[in-house]
Amino acid sequence: MDIRSSFESLDKKFTSFGGLNGGGITRLLYSDEWSNAVHELKHTLEKEGFEASFDSVGNLKGRIEGSKYPEETIMSGSHIDTVVEGGHLDGQFGVLAALVAMQSLKAEHGQPLRSLEVLALAEEEGSRFPYAFWGSKNFFNLAKSEDVNDIADGEGINFKAAMNNAGFDYRNEDNDYSYIKSFIEVHIEQGKVLETEQKAIGVVNGIVGQKRYTINLKGEANHAGTTPMGLRRDAVVAFSKIATELTDKARTIGDPLVITFGRVDPVPNTVNVVPGEVTFSIDCRHINQEALNDFAKTIDDCIRTVSEQEGVEYDINLWMDEAPTMMDESLVKVVEQAAEQVVGSNDSKMMPSGAGHDSQIFAKYIPTAMLFVPSINGVSHNVTEETNIEDLVKGIEVLKQVLYQLAYEE
Template identity: 85%
Template sequence: MDIRSSFEALDKKFTAFGGLTGGGITRLLYSKEWSNAVHALKETLEKDGFETQFDSVGNLKGRIEGSKYPEETIMSGSHIDTVVEGGHLDGQFGVLAAVVAMQSLKAEYGQPLRSLEILALAEEEGSRFPYAFWGSKNFFNLADKADVDAIADGEGVAFKDAMRESGFDYRTEDNDYNYIKSFIEVHIEQGKVLENEKKSIGVVNGIVGQKRYTVNLKGEANHAGTTPMGLRQDAVVAFSKIANQLTDRAREIGDPLVITFGRVDPVPNTVNVVPGEVTFSIDCRHINQDELNQFAEEIDTCIKHVSEEEGVQYDIDLWMDEAPTLMDERLVNEIQKAAETVVGESEWKLMSSGAGHDSQIFAKYIPTSMLFVPSINGVSHNVEEETNVEDLVKGIEVLKQVLYQLAYQA
């Protein structure tokens, strides 16, 4: 079985579900495009001899029963949804990589000793509805009906209506996941590290923790021409000082700490009025919990100090506080060995993930690991998202080697 041609054929087939004229995909949870994709995947797996099953919310599993230890399952996969005007690799590559790797193993070695399962998670991105990780949170019985029962998308379509229109519904019974012995997720890096360092494979040892804030500063709106500089309570000036000081401090501390001010909403946001109010976001990430907590203290101190200095009031809302997630050491070692076999010692890198993934949910309950392939120019969540096909094939070959060791070796 030729891995490259098999992957390219599947990628072309599934990119058509939500495919855009200018490239890329929009495939949102419980949309027609999403529904067509998951049912086509189910049909594809069944034609190749996989036993398939949807759970209540739309997570799809494809299974090859093990001959000697069928109750022990090795699983691989990712999410099937995309962001709006996203690429064809984020999520989809992890699903198709698992399909191709398991198809190749079955063709070459026959039935495994331990069961193999592909998992296509219903949703990870949170792009249609204001809720992320719906697939993996339901997989581990974490999702709460109350969290989504009253939400709707930007068109006013209720979450529960879209779900039921697609043929799915709320989970009524807890899923059993204790039979899964290992989960491996393959993903594009979504950054420039591997490309810049000319590495073909990233072996992921952890996923960064994240703290996200919404900060509101209130000063005084006033006339831009008649209010002297020394008498202003300019909320945007206060914001700019906070952003500059914290950015400089993050650069001083250095990698892997990152801070981002992604959204800024000044009021009244007009050319001839001193802005009296601004609301902005802060996204801060680090792989080390202590370092992340320490920088969070600096964030609070900086906001309070600058606000007092500029004569504005402040409100700080820490609305996300996710701890770093470490991957399973044994599985990380397996991926390292496989990477050395497939690409050689000089072409892989041990690294952390700066983005969130389904694996951070999985790792809390079962042994989990990830591997990355490079992203051209680090572009993702964009129709220009791309990876050289040679690197995609290497990623599939590394996954195949890991699955062989875990499922076919005694």
């Protein structure tokens, strides 16, 4: 079986579900595009000899039963949804890579000793509704109906209504995941590290922790021409100082610490009024919990100090506080060895993931590992998202070697 042609054929087919005229995909949870994609995937799995089934919320599994240890399952996959005007690789590559790798193993070696499962998780992105990891959180019985009962998408469609319309419903009993021995996720990097360092494979040792804030500063709106500089309580000036000071501190500390000010909403946001209020976001990430906590204190201290200097009031809302998640050490070694066999020891890199992935949910419950392939120019969540086909094939080949070792060897 030719891995490249098999992947390209599948990728072309599934990119058409939600495919955009200018390239890329919009495939949001429980949309028609999403529904058509998952049902076609189920049909494809069944045609290839997998036993395929949905759970109550729409996670899809395709299973090859093991001959000697069927109760021990090696699972691989990713999410099937996309962001709005996203690319064809984020999520989808991990699902199709698992399918192609397992197809190839079955063709070459027959039935595995341990069971193999492809997993297409219903949702990870949080793009349609303000809730992320719906698929993996349901997989591990973490999601609650009350978390989503009252939320709606941008068109006002209620979460439950959309779910029911797609033919799914809330989980009516807990899933059993005790049979899963290992979970492996392959993903595009969504960054420039591998491309810059000319590495073909990233062996992920952990996923960064994240702290996300909404900060509100209140000063005093006033006339831009008649209010002297020394008498102003300018909320945007205070924000600017906070952003500059924290960015400088983060650069001094260095990688892998990152801080981002992604959203800024000044009020009244007009040319001739001193802005009296500003609300902005902070996204801070690090692979080490202690370092992340230390910088969180720096954030609090900086906001308080600058606000006092500028005469503005402040409110700090820490609404996301996700701890770093480390991958299973023994599985990381398996991925590292497989990468060495496929691309050589000098063409892979041990690295953390700066983005969140389903694996961070899985790793809390079962042994989990991830591997990355490069992203051209580091672009993702964009219709121009792309990876060289040679690198995609190398990723599938590494995954195939990992699955062989885990499912076919004693």
